[in-house]
Amino acid sequence: MTIRRGESTRGGDRLRFFRWHETAGRGEPSAEQRARFEEMLLEHDLEGARLQAMAYAMKLTKKNVAASRQMVDDACRILWERCSWDPDKVGLGAYLCGVVRSERSHAAEAGITERENEVEYLTEVETLEEGTHGRSPEDLMVAYEESVEGRERAAGELAEMKAHFEATGDAVNLEWIQYSLDDVEDLEEMARRSGRRVEEFYRARDRRVRYVQRLQAKKQEKA
């Protein structure tokens, strides 16, 4: 799939699904590889891809233009440093969105954990082949809600998540669990009660999401 300048990244009306895979730090690309990569980049809609990533970053940062711009600049720098985008696997806009998301969740985690002895990972995104894991996020949501895993299993998952946050010293997420059990849902109310800034709870949400997504990715791999 190669998106040329001015082309839409949408294939018909159907959503394409993207799979995440984590790539341990690759070696530095050679000068020749970088030269070829730069020339290849120029054949694509850099402007459109950047705008696409910017729109996504704006949603993540709750419309903070400066922070979004910084995230997109970082994503473009990472793209150039790693030379790891493959236009046959995914469009440039989707790839940049992936890097923005990956960096966002790393940043959320960086201050709180030791990254569980990870080496430097870049979570990359590629398009799913039809018929592999082709369930839409909506389907996944319904599946989770109607999960047959049972109450005990879900309670066990929460206990595991709590243990993870205890191990990583994520006090804000531990508070989120406790407030949630006390039926407090609103993050601003949690902030008010805890004396923390609400932004801390937003960042905690990112870490929680990352934890759950990684857990699900591991389950999918096992399946």
Added chain:
Amino acid sequence: MATKRSPEKVWRTAVNEAAEDELEFQRAANESVAEAEKELADMGVDVAAERERAQAWRRELEERVAARKRKELVDRERVRSIRPERRAPPAVAWLVAATVGAAVGGGLVYATMHRTPAPEAPAPQPPPSRTPTPPAPQKTDLVAAADIRRDAVAECDARRWDECLADLDRARALDPAGDETRPMQEARKQAIAGILANKPPKPPVP
């Protein structure tokens, strides 16, 4: 300890958050450029300014690629210019050596037999200079830059893109402000586009 909400409900809240996050990513990754632009405009972002930032990124890449191609061309030209002449075949070389040897030997014999007082030795001449002579008229940098730019424009008109860009760079080194003018920026853009249009040669097979 009794809780108001069950643990599995809290867990499902966390799972739903992750699913929402995934959904938002999937939507963003599938979005068309027009949709992204509309969303940005709706969020109060100056889309034209963002597009300009993206174009600056493209220009930066283009300049780097063009500079690399220009260097490749210059290097190829240099290699071609210092390549040694084809050597004469051995038989011809031997013939030349024999002729020269005979002439020198004969000369020596003749000189010994007809010795005459040596003429006064001429004063040693300095070796011919290999450095190019400096340009005769000494111009100011601005005037020189203007001349070089005139050449660059002519080279661009003649579609000699690499020479055009090289001259634009030389002129910019002398007069950076002059490079900011619209005609020079246009010429630079044209030269870069021209260089990029020529695909690089295939690497030699080892």
